[in-house]
Amino acid sequence: MDTQEKSLYSSLLIVVIVVGIILLYFIVTIIRYQRRSLVLHKEKIRAEIDTLENERKRIASDLHDELGPLLSAVKLQINNLNSQDAEDKLLIDKSSRHIDTIIRRMREISNNLMPNTLVRKGLVKAIEEFVQSNTDTYKLSVKLIVEADFQLDLDKEINIYRIIQEILHNTVKHARASMLAIRISRENNLFVLSTTDNGMGFDFFARSKEHAGLGLRNLQSRAEIMGGEITCISEKGKGTSYILEIPLLN
Amino acid sequence: MSDLLKFCLSLSIVFAVIIGVVRFRKINPSYYPFIYRVSLCLVVELVRRVLILQQNNAATIVTNIFSLADFLLFAWLFHNWGLFKRNRKLFLGILSTFVVIWCVSTYTAPRHLFSPNLYFRILYSFALIFFSVTTFNGLIINTRGGMLKNAKLWICIGIIIFYTLFIIICATQLSVLRENVSKDFQRKFYDVMVFSNLFVNVLYAGAALWIPRRKVFTAVF
Secondary structure (H helix, E strand, C coil), rough: CCCCHHHHHHHHHHHHHHHHHHHHHHHHHHHHHHHHHHHHHHHHHHHHHHHHHHHHHHHHHHHHHHHHHHHHHHHHHHHCCCCCCCCHHHHHHHHHHHHHHHHHHHHHHHHHCHHHHHHHHHHHHHHHHHHHHHHHCCCCCCCCCCCCCCCHHHHHHHHHHHHHHHHHHHHHHHHCCCCCCEEEECCCCEEEEEEECCCCCCCHHHHHHHHHCHHHHHHHHHHHHCCEEEEECCCCCEEEEEEEEEEECC | CCCHHHHHHCCCCCHHHHHHHHHCEEECCHHHHHHHHHHHHHHHHHHHHHHHHHHCHHHHHHHHHHHHHHHHHHHHHHHHHCCCCCHHHHHHHHHHHHHHHHHHHHHCCCCCCCCCHHHHHHHHHHHEEEHHHHHHHHHHHHHHCCCCHHHHHHHHHHHHHHHHHHHHHHHHHHHHHHHCCCHHHHHHHHHHHHHHHHHHHHHHHHHHHHHEEECCCCCCC
16 A cells, blocks of 8 residues: 555544544444433322322222212111101111112222232232123133242332233224133243234324324333233234233242 | 455354354344344355355356345344334335345446445445444433443444445445555455454344243133
């Protein structure tokens, strides 16, 4: 190489090195900012979900512990009325039945807000109970397969329970499916929940690009705060499948 | 740097190929074009080496055809990742456009297939960089987990770095190297690509390792 070529070669080398350094710096900076943004995003979602769950707990507790006994007392007092009038007796009977309906409905709402079974007997029992009640209500054939038992903390159990609630709700309301399979298993160090229905399906990619509904966002947010991942596969006419994977602590 | 050493360094793609082949049945099928691409790279390196040793001019033909296959496989990969909004017509339109451009650039070259189609290489490099930057931006916005073990990220970074330098090299080839420059200058000049190739091959090996596994969905009943 002569002197001119050497200087040309040096210039080219400098250009290549400078471009390389700028590219690397740019990429590293973006990844670092993404990490910070991710932490803030997760904190925000966690705060929102915690607030929501606390509020649900409070309302469920108020309904169950305060309104419940009060309504039972009212019913007792009404039943103790000693009227000889036939019309009054009919009215008392009718009121008593209304109060029974209110108490039953209130228990259902309270249980829906924060299932007692989940707190007392754990996730699997709560899911079994939830599936059973919905099978009866919506005439949906649900197959629940539990391949492994897990020791999860209550927050995670609540989130998983809510995810199943949302999936079942979507299956009934949007997919109009007649069958739903729910499988709970363990793969390596992951809790795996997979569901499949035989409903009408939807274009998941288009939906998530345009306006992911509140339900889909809710599923994603709950999976995120557990450090997990939720995958949905759906096509029109081919049903919908979800896989939720959550890392288990040793 | 000797030709043998350059050839050995170019074989660093073999790590990505081995990892890809071993994991092939377990990985998410949307990444198959990437495995095909790195495997094709390895085959092309070997074929080129044989042809160069035989002092056969066909090495340029192989590189020219590879440039088209390279674009098509990467475009297929980006299509699988949803870059073209999963619009099959748009994807096929882009592929057709680049096939036409390749044919035109090859036909208009002085010795047709025997001349390096530098204009096409610059153009498809730009296209791949744009695809990667768009995918990279999407990852930044949508990824909710750690990024460091994300195969898409490493593939995009590999493409951005490699093809940016590739454009510089091709553009220089179009201008400076058309002048009467010494063989020594040309040889040293191409060494730059050897190192960027090595760096990117390491990134691709990492990407092949972190390709997410195929999801096994449960059957209804």
